[in-house]
Amino acid sequence: MPSAVQSGVAHSLRRLGRFATFHVERLGYAARFFVAVIGNTPAAFRRLHLTLREIYFSGVLSLIIILISGLFVGMVLALQGFDVLQRYGADQSLGVLVALSLVRELGPVVAGLLFASRAGSAITAEIGLMKATEQLAAMEMMAVDPLARVVAPRFWGGVVSMPLLAALFSTLGVFGAYIVGVRLIGIDAGAFWGNMQSAVDFRQDIVNGIIKSAVFGVAVSLIAVFEGYDAKPTAEGVSSATTRTVVLSSLAILALDFVLTVFMFRGVS
Amino acid sequence: MNRNTIDLWVGIFVAIGIAAILFLALKVGNLVAFGNTPGYHLEAAFENIGGLKLRAPVKAAGVVVGRVERIRFDPSTYQAIVTVKIDEGNQFTADTIASILTSGLLGEVYVGLDVGGDTKMLRDGERISKTQSAVVLEKLIGQFLFDRAAAGSGK
Numbered sequence: 001m002p003s004a005v006q007s008g009v010a011h012s013l014r015r016l017g018r019f020a021t022f023h024v025e026r027l028g029y030a031a032r033f034f035v036a037v038i039g040n041t042p043a044a045f046r047r048l049h050l051t052l053r054e055i056y057f058s059g060v061l062s063l064i065i066i067l068i069s070g071l072f073v074g075m076v077l078a079l080q081g082f083d084v085l086q087r088y089g090a091d092q093s094l095g096v097l098v099a100l101s102l103v104r105e106l107g108p109v110v111a112g113l114l115f116a117s118r119a120g121s122a123i124t125a126e127i128g129l130m131k132a133t134e135q136l137a138a139m140e141m142m143a144v145d146p147l148a149r150v151v152a153p154r155f156w157g158g159v160v161s162m163p164l165l166a167a168l169f170s171t172l173g174v175f176g177a178y179i180v181g182v183r184l185i186g187i188d189a190g191a192f193w194g195n196m197q198s199a200v201d202f203r204q205d206i207v208n209g210i211i212k213s214a215v216f217g218v219a220v221s222l223i224a225v226f227e228g229y230d231a232k233p234t235a236e237g238v239s240s241a242t243t244r245t246v247v248l249s250s251l252a253i254l255a256l257d258f259v260l261t262v263f264m265f266r267g268v269s
Numbered sequence: 270m271n272r273n274t275i276d277l278w279v280g281i282f283v284a285i286g287i288a289a290i291l292f293l294a295l296k297v298g299n300l301v302a303f304g305n306t307p308g309y310h311l312e313a314a315f316e317n318i319g320g321l322k323l324r325a326p327v328k329a330a331g332v333v334v335g336r337v338e339r340i341r342f343d344p345s346t347y348q349a350i351v352t353v354k355i356d357e358g359n360q361f362t363a364d365t366i367a368s369i370l371t372s373g374l375l376g377e378v379y380v381g382l383d384v385g386g387d388t389k390m391l392r393d394g395e396r397i398s399k400t401q402s403a404v405v406l407e408k409l410i411g412q413f414l415f416d417r418a419a420a421g422s423g424k
Contacts, residue, residue: 164286171289
Protein backbone atom coordinates (compact mmCIF):
# COMPACT_ATOMS: atom_id res chain seq x y z
CA MET A 1 0.00 0.00 0.00
CA PRO A 2 2.35 2.69 -1.22
CA SER A 3 -0.37 5.32 -1.33
CA ALA A 4 -1.08 5.08 2.44
CA VAL A 5 2.64 5.39 3.22
CA GLN A 6 2.92 8.30 0.80
CA SER A 7 0.02 10.14 2.32
CA GLY A 8 1.42 9.45 5.80
CA VAL A 9 4.79 10.96 4.84
CA ALA A 10 3.07 13.86 3.11
CA HIS A 11 0.95 14.43 6.18
CA SER A 12 3.91 14.55 8.59
CA LEU A 13 5.81 16.82 6.15
CA ARG A 14 2.83 19.15 6.01
CA ARG A 15 2.68 19.18 9.81
CA LEU A 16 6.39 19.95 10.01
CA GLY A 17 5.97 22.76 7.50
CA ARG A 18 3.00 24.18 9.38
CA PHE A 19 4.91 23.98 12.65
CA ALA A 20 7.92 25.78 11.16
CA THR A 21 5.96 28.53 9.41
CA PHE A 22 3.81 29.07 12.51
CA HIS A 23 6.84 29.63 14.72
CA VAL A 24 8.75 31.75 12.21
CA GLU A 25 5.65 33.87 11.72
CA ARG A 26 5.24 34.21 15.47
CA LEU A 27 8.88 35.26 15.79
CA GLY A 28 8.31 37.92 13.15
CA TYR A 29 5.19 39.09 14.97
CA ALA A 30 7.14 39.23 18.25
CA ALA A 31 9.85 41.35 16.60
CA ARG A 32 7.24 43.74 15.16
CA PHE A 33 5.58 43.86 18.57
CA PHE A 34 8.93 44.69 20.23
CA VAL A 35 9.46 47.61 17.85
CA ALA A 36 5.91 48.82 18.53
CA VAL A 37 6.47 48.66 22.31
CA ILE A 38 9.74 50.60 21.98
CA GLY A 39 7.88 53.09 19.80
CA ASN A 40 5.37 53.58 22.60
CA THR A 41 8.10 54.34 25.14
CA PRO A 42 7.30 58.08 25.31
CA ALA A 43 3.72 57.21 26.26
CA ALA A 44 4.96 55.06 29.16
CA PHE A 45 7.06 57.91 30.53
CA ARG A 46 4.56 60.67 29.81
CA ARG A 47 2.08 58.92 32.07
CA LEU A 48 4.75 58.07 34.60
CA HIS A 49 2.33 56.96 37.30
CA LEU A 50 1.34 53.96 35.17
CA THR A 51 4.98 52.85 34.90
CA LEU A 52 5.57 53.52 38.60
CA ARG A 53 2.60 51.32 39.40
CA GLU A 54 4.12 48.52 37.33
CA ILE A 55 7.51 48.96 39.02
CA TYR A 56 5.61 48.56 42.27
CA PHE A 57 3.93 45.35 41.11
CA SER A 58 6.91 43.69 39.46
CA GLY A 59 9.74 45.20 41.52
CA VAL A 60 8.62 46.06 45.03
CA LEU A 61 6.39 43.00 45.43
CA SER A 62 9.25 40.73 44.22
CA LEU A 63 11.58 42.13 46.88
CA ILE A 64 10.81 39.59 49.60
CA ILE A 65 11.52 36.51 47.51
CA ILE A 66 14.61 38.10 45.91
CA LEU A 67 16.11 39.22 49.23
CA ILE A 68 15.48 35.93 51.03
CA SER A 69 16.73 33.80 48.11
CA GLY A 70 19.83 35.98 47.83
CA LEU A 71 20.60 35.61 51.50
CA PHE A 72 20.23 31.84 51.45
CA VAL A 73 22.11 31.36 48.17
CA GLY A 74 25.01 33.35 49.64
CA MET A 75 24.98 31.38 52.88
CA VAL A 76 24.90 28.00 51.11
CA LEU A 77 27.63 29.14 48.69
CA ALA A 78 29.79 30.10 51.66
CA LEU A 79 29.29 26.74 53.39
CA GLN A 80 29.96 24.70 50.25
CA GLY A 81 32.79 26.93 49.08
CA PHE A 82 34.49 26.78 52.46
CA ASP A 83 34.31 22.99 52.46
CA VAL A 84 36.18 22.79 49.14
CA LEU A 85 38.58 25.71 49.59
CA GLN A 86 39.66 24.49 53.01
CA ARG A 87 41.10 21.30 51.44
CA TYR A 88 43.57 23.42 49.51
CA GLY A 89 44.24 25.78 52.38
CA ALA A 90 42.62 28.60 50.44
CA ASP A 91 39.75 29.37 52.80
CA GLN A 92 40.85 33.01 52.84
CA SER A 93 39.60 33.22 49.25
CA LEU A 94 36.02 32.45 50.26
CA GLY A 95 35.00 36.08 49.73
CA VAL A 96 36.43 36.05 46.20
CA LEU A 97 34.61 32.84 45.29
CA VAL A 98 31.28 34.03 46.62
CA ALA A 99 31.48 37.58 45.27
CA LEU A 100 32.59 36.60 41.77
CA SER A 101 30.03 33.84 41.38
CA LEU A 102 27.25 36.09 42.65
CA VAL A 103 28.12 39.26 40.77
CA ARG A 104 28.96 37.58 37.47
CA GLU A 105 26.48 34.73 37.26
CA LEU A 106 24.16 33.83 40.10
CA GLY A 107 22.88 37.34 40.82
CA PRO A 108 21.60 38.13 37.32
CA VAL A 109 20.58 34.56 36.42
CA VAL A 110 18.79 33.46 39.61
CA ALA A 111 17.19 36.87 40.09
CA GLY A 112 16.08 36.69 36.44
CA LEU A 113 14.56 33.24 36.88
CA LEU A 114 12.76 34.33 40.04
CA PHE A 115 11.61 37.52 38.33
CA ALA A 116 10.26 35.54 35.37
CA SER A 117 8.22 33.25 37.56
CA ARG A 118 7.14 35.88 40.07
CA ALA A 119 6.48 38.95 37.90
CA GLY A 120 6.56 37.72 34.29
CA SER A 121 3.80 35.17 34.82
CA ALA A 122 1.66 37.79 36.58
CA ILE A 123 2.07 40.26 33.70
CA THR A 124 1.11 37.61 31.14
CA ALA A 125 -1.92 36.49 33.13
CA GLU A 126 -3.07 40.08 33.63
CA ILE A 127 -2.77 41.12 29.98
CA GLY A 128 -4.16 37.78 28.79
CA LEU A 129 -7.20 38.13 31.02
CA MET A 130 -7.70 41.70 29.85
CA LYS A 131 -7.76 40.36 26.32
CA ALA A 132 -10.09 37.46 27.23
CA THR A 133 -12.55 39.82 28.88
CA GLU A 134 -12.28 42.17 25.88
CA GLN A 135 -10.92 45.06 27.89
CA LEU A 136 -8.20 45.61 25.28
CA ALA A 137 -10.84 45.72 22.54
CA ALA A 138 -12.88 48.17 24.62
CA MET A 139 -9.83 50.43 24.96
CA GLU A 140 -9.36 50.42 21.20
CA MET A 141 -13.02 51.38 20.81
CA MET A 142 -12.37 54.37 23.06
CA ALA A 143 -9.37 55.29 20.88
CA VAL A 144 -6.94 54.36 23.67
CA ASP A 145 -3.97 52.42 22.34
CA PRO A 146 -3.56 49.35 24.57
CA LEU A 147 0.12 49.21 23.61
CA ALA A 148 0.69 52.64 25.13
CA ARG A 149 -1.70 52.27 28.03
CA VAL A 150 -1.20 48.63 29.10
CA VAL A 151 1.83 47.05 27.44
CA ALA A 152 4.55 49.73 27.41
CA PRO A 153 4.27 50.59 31.16
CA ARG A 154 4.48 46.89 32.09
CA PHE A 155 7.45 46.38 29.79
CA TRP A 156 9.37 49.35 31.18
CA GLY A 157 8.41 48.51 34.75
CA GLY A 158 10.08 45.13 34.28
CA VAL A 159 13.13 46.58 32.53
CA VAL A 160 13.72 49.08 35.36
CA SER A 161 13.11 46.59 38.17
CA MET A 162 15.30 43.75 36.97
CA PRO A 163 18.83 45.26 37.36
CA LEU A 164 17.91 46.65 40.78
CA LEU A 165 16.60 43.26 41.90
CA ALA A 166 19.74 41.52 40.62
CA ALA A 167 22.00 43.99 42.46
CA LEU A 168 20.00 43.46 45.65
CA PHE A 169 20.25 39.70 45.20
CA SER A 170 24.06 39.87 44.88
CA THR A 171 24.36 42.24 47.84
CA LEU A 172 22.28 40.05 50.10
CA GLY A 173 24.24 37.02 48.87
CA VAL A 174 27.56 38.63 49.83
CA PHE A 175 26.04 39.58 53.17
CA GLY A 176 24.83 36.00 53.72
CA ALA A 177 28.32 34.69 52.90
CA TYR A 178 29.75 37.19 55.38
CA ILE A 179 27.41 35.92 58.11
CA VAL A 180 28.32 32.28 57.49
CA GLY A 181 31.99 32.71 56.60
CA VAL A 182 33.09 35.33 59.10
CA ARG A 183 30.57 35.07 61.94
CA LEU A 184 29.92 31.32 61.99
CA ILE A 185 33.03 29.69 60.54
CA GLY A 186 35.44 32.34 61.73
CA ILE A 187 37.38 33.43 58.64
CA ASP A 188 39.23 36.68 59.26
CA ALA A 189 36.98 39.59 58.26
CA GLY A 190 39.91 41.56 56.85
CA ALA A 191 40.96 38.69 54.58
CA PHE A 192 37.36 38.13 53.50
CA TRP A 193 36.78 41.72 52.34
CA GLY A 194 40.36 42.46 51.29
CA ASN A 195 40.75 39.46 48.97
CA MET A 196 37.30 40.15 47.59
CA GLN A 197 38.12 43.76 46.80
CA SER A 198 41.41 42.96 45.13
CA ALA A 199 39.83 40.28 42.94
CA VAL A 200 36.53 41.89 41.93
CA ASP A 201 36.94 44.54 39.27
CA PHE A 202 34.28 47.22 38.97
CA ARG A 203 34.24 47.51 35.18
CA GLN A 204 34.94 43.89 34.36
CA ASP A 205 32.72 42.13 36.89
CA ILE A 206 30.15 44.44 38.40
CA VAL A 207 29.25 46.50 35.33
CA ASN A 208 29.08 43.35 33.20
CA GLY A 209 26.77 41.79 35.78
CA ILE A 210 24.48 44.82 35.64
CA ILE A 211 24.49 44.72 31.82
CA LYS A 212 23.54 41.05 31.99
CA SER A 213 20.64 41.70 34.33
CA ALA A 214 19.41 44.57 32.15
CA VAL A 215 19.44 42.29 29.09
CA PHE A 216 17.53 39.63 31.04
CA GLY A 217 15.06 42.32 32.15
CA VAL A 218 14.35 43.28 28.53
CA ALA A 219 14.02 39.63 27.46
CA VAL A 220 11.74 38.55 30.32
CA SER A 221 9.51 41.64 30.13
CA LEU A 222 9.17 41.35 26.36
CA ILE A 223 8.27 37.65 26.52
CA ALA A 224 5.77 38.33 29.32
CA VAL A 225 3.91 41.17 27.59
CA PHE A 226 4.03 39.44 24.19
CA GLU A 227 2.64 36.15 25.47
CA GLY A 228 -0.13 38.01 27.28
CA TYR A 229 -0.98 40.13 24.25
CA ASP A 230 -0.87 37.15 21.90
CA ALA A 231 -2.75 34.74 24.22
CA LYS A 232 -5.85 32.94 22.99
CA PRO A 233 -8.75 34.81 24.63
CA THR A 234 -9.94 31.79 26.59
CA ALA A 235 -9.26 30.52 30.10
CA GLU A 236 -7.15 27.73 28.64
CA GLY A 237 -5.31 30.13 26.35
CA VAL A 238 -4.35 32.41 29.24
CA SER A 239 -3.13 29.51 31.35
CA SER A 240 -0.98 28.09 28.54
CA ALA A 241 0.37 31.59 27.76
CA THR A 242 1.42 31.98 31.42
CA THR A 243 3.19 28.63 31.32
CA ARG A 244 4.91 29.55 28.07
CA THR A 245 6.12 32.82 29.60
CA VAL A 246 7.90 31.04 32.45
CA VAL A 247 9.38 28.33 30.23
CA LEU A 248 10.48 30.64 27.42
CA SER A 249 11.86 33.28 29.82
CA SER A 250 13.91 30.69 31.69
CA LEU A 251 15.32 29.27 28.46
CA ALA A 252 16.00 32.76 27.11
CA ILE A 253 17.83 33.74 30.31
CA LEU A 254 20.05 30.67 30.24
CA ALA A 255 20.81 30.96 26.52
CA LEU A 256 21.50 34.72 26.69
CA ASP A 257 23.64 34.16 29.77
CA PHE A 258 25.87 31.78 27.85
CA VAL A 259 26.21 34.16 24.90
CA LEU A 260 26.90 37.18 27.11
CA THR A 261 29.43 35.27 29.22
CA VAL A 262 31.31 34.21 26.08
CA PHE A 263 31.56 37.85 25.01
CA MET A 264 32.27 39.36 28.42
CA PHE A 265 34.66 36.99 30.16
CA ARG A 266 36.43 35.20 27.35
CA GLY A 267 39.61 37.22 27.29
CA VAL A 268 39.82 37.81 31.02
CA SER A 269 42.63 36.12 32.88
CA MET B 270 -3.77 51.38 46.98
CA ASN B 271 -3.48 55.08 46.34
CA ARG B 272 -0.90 56.69 44.17
CA ASN B 273 1.19 58.28 46.94
CA THR B 274 1.78 54.98 48.70
CA ILE B 275 2.87 53.37 45.44
CA ASP B 276 5.23 56.28 44.72
CA LEU B 277 6.70 55.96 48.19
CA TRP B 278 7.32 52.24 47.83
CA VAL B 279 8.80 52.62 44.36
CA GLY B 280 11.05 55.37 45.72
CA ILE B 281 12.24 53.11 48.54
CA PHE B 282 12.78 50.26 46.08
CA VAL B 283 14.85 52.35 43.67
CA ALA B 284 16.84 53.86 46.56
CA ILE B 285 17.83 50.51 48.07
CA GLY B 286 18.51 49.15 44.58
CA ILE B 287 20.97 51.97 43.92
CA ALA B 288 22.41 51.51 47.41
CA ALA B 289 23.01 47.84 46.54
CA ILE B 290 24.86 48.82 43.34
CA LEU B 291 26.96 51.29 45.34
CA PHE B 292 27.70 48.60 47.92
CA LEU B 293 28.83 46.24 45.18
CA ALA B 294 30.98 48.96 43.64
CA LEU B 295 32.64 50.21 46.82
CA LYS B 296 32.71 47.29 49.23
CA VAL B 297 32.81 44.23 46.96
CA GLY B 298 34.71 45.73 44.04
CA ASN B 299 37.51 48.23 44.09
CA LEU B 300 36.09 51.32 42.49
CA VAL B 301 39.22 53.19 43.55
CA ALA B 302 41.23 51.25 40.97
CA PHE B 303 38.58 51.98 38.36
CA GLY B 304 39.32 54.41 35.60
CA ASN B 305 42.57 56.01 34.68
CA THR B 306 44.75 56.45 37.69
CA PRO B 307 47.62 58.77 36.83
CA GLY B 308 50.90 57.03 36.24
CA TYR B 309 53.57 56.18 33.70
CA HIS B 310 54.57 53.12 31.71
CA LEU B 311 57.71 51.03 31.87
CA GLU B 312 58.72 48.07 29.74
CA ALA B 313 60.70 45.00 30.65
CA ALA B 314 61.83 42.06 28.52
CA PHE B 315 61.77 38.60 30.09
CA GLU B 316 63.03 35.23 28.84
CA ASN B 317 60.01 33.57 30.39
CA ILE B 318 57.06 35.13 32.18
CA GLY B 319 55.72 31.90 33.69
CA GLY B 320 52.11 32.44 34.73
CA LEU B 321 52.09 36.25 34.71
CA LYS B 322 48.70 37.65 33.77
CA LEU B 323 47.28 41.02 32.81
CA ARG B 324 46.43 43.25 35.79
CA ALA B 325 48.87 41.35 38.00
CA PRO B 326 50.36 43.61 40.68
CA VAL B 327 53.78 45.22 40.46
CA LYS B 328 55.39 45.33 43.89
CA ALA B 329 58.36 47.16 45.32
CA ALA B 330 59.35 46.18 48.86
CA GLY B 331 56.10 44.21 48.99
CA VAL B 332 53.94 47.28 48.32
CA VAL B 333 51.76 47.38 45.22
CA VAL B 334 53.02 50.27 43.07
CA GLY B 335 51.42 49.41 39.74
CA ARG B 336 49.78 46.85 37.46
CA VAL B 337 50.76 44.80 34.43
CA GLU B 338 49.04 46.37 31.46
CA ARG B 339 50.25 44.54 28.39
CA ILE B 340 52.14 41.34 27.61
CA ARG B 341 53.37 40.59 24.10
CA PHE B 342 55.88 38.36 22.39
CA ASP B 343 58.75 40.02 20.53
CA PRO B 344 59.47 37.83 17.48
CA SER B 345 62.88 39.45 16.84
CA THR B 346 64.39 38.64 20.24
CA TYR B 347 62.07 35.75 21.21
CA GLN B 348 61.39 37.47 24.50
CA ALA B 349 58.22 38.48 26.28
CA ILE B 350 57.76 42.25 26.54
CA VAL B 351 55.78 43.21 29.64
CA THR B 352 54.41 46.74 29.88
CA VAL B 353 53.62 47.85 33.42
CA LYS B 354 51.90 50.97 34.61
CA ILE B 355 53.49 52.52 37.70
CA ASP B 356 51.31 54.75 39.85
CA GLU B 357 52.11 58.44 39.92
CA GLY B 358 54.66 59.47 42.54
CA ASN B 359 56.78 56.30 42.50
CA GLN B 360 60.24 56.72 41.02
CA PHE B 361 62.67 53.91 40.28
CA THR B 362 66.38 54.06 39.55
CA ALA B 363 67.68 53.17 36.08
CA ASP B 364 69.38 50.02 37.39
CA THR B 365 66.20 48.60 38.93
CA ILE B 366 65.88 44.83 38.58
CA ALA B 367 62.46 43.49 37.56
CA SER B 368 61.76 39.86 38.44
CA ILE B 369 58.74 37.64 38.15
CA LEU B 370 57.90 36.15 41.52
CA THR B 371 55.18 34.06 43.09
CA SER B 372 53.70 34.76 46.49
CA GLY B 373 53.78 31.42 48.24
CA LEU B 374 53.83 28.09 46.42
CA LEU B 375 50.41 28.46 44.79
CA GLY B 376 49.85 32.18 45.18
CA GLU B 377 49.49 34.91 42.60
CA VAL B 378 52.31 35.75 40.20
CA TYR B 379 53.57 39.32 40.35
CA VAL B 380 56.37 41.53 39.13
CA GLY B 381 58.86 42.49 41.84
CA LEU B 382 61.04 45.60 41.51
CA ASP B 383 64.36 45.75 43.36
CA VAL B 384 65.75 49.26 43.42
CA GLY B 385 69.45 49.79 42.74
CA GLY B 386 71.79 52.66 43.55
CA ASP B 387 71.78 54.68 40.36
CA THR B 388 71.05 58.39 40.55
CA LYS B 389 69.29 58.44 37.19
CA MET B 390 65.58 57.64 37.34
CA LEU B 391 63.46 55.67 34.83
CA ARG B 392 61.08 57.82 32.83
CA ASP B 393 57.85 57.11 30.98
CA GLY B 394 58.26 54.53 28.19
CA GLU B 395 61.76 53.49 29.17
CA ARG B 396 62.83 49.90 29.47
CA ILE B 397 64.02 48.13 32.60
CA SER B 398 67.24 46.53 31.37
CA LYS B 399 67.92 44.07 34.18
CA THR B 400 65.32 41.36 34.49
CA GLN B 401 65.01 37.99 36.06
CA SER B 402 62.65 35.45 34.53
CA ALA B 403 60.03 33.39 36.26
CA VAL B 404 61.18 30.21 37.93
CA VAL B 405 59.47 27.35 36.17
CA LEU B 406 59.02 24.54 38.66
CA GLU B 407 59.24 21.76 36.05
CA LYS B 408 62.60 23.04 34.79
CA LEU B 409 63.87 23.34 38.35
CA ILE B 410 62.93 19.75 39.14
CA GLY B 411 64.43 18.61 35.84
CA GLN B 412 67.68 20.39 36.63
CA PHE B 413 67.73 18.93 40.13
CA LEU B 414 67.29 15.39 38.80
CA PHE B 415 69.96 15.98 36.16
CA ASP B 416 72.42 17.26 38.77
CA ARG B 417 71.71 14.26 41.00
CA ALA B 418 72.31 11.89 38.09
CA ALA B 419 75.53 13.72 37.16
CA ALA B 420 76.75 13.59 40.77
CA GLY B 421 75.87 9.87 40.98
CA SER B 422 77.81 8.93 37.83
CA GLY B 423 80.79 11.02 38.96
CA LYS B 424 81.29 8.91 42.07
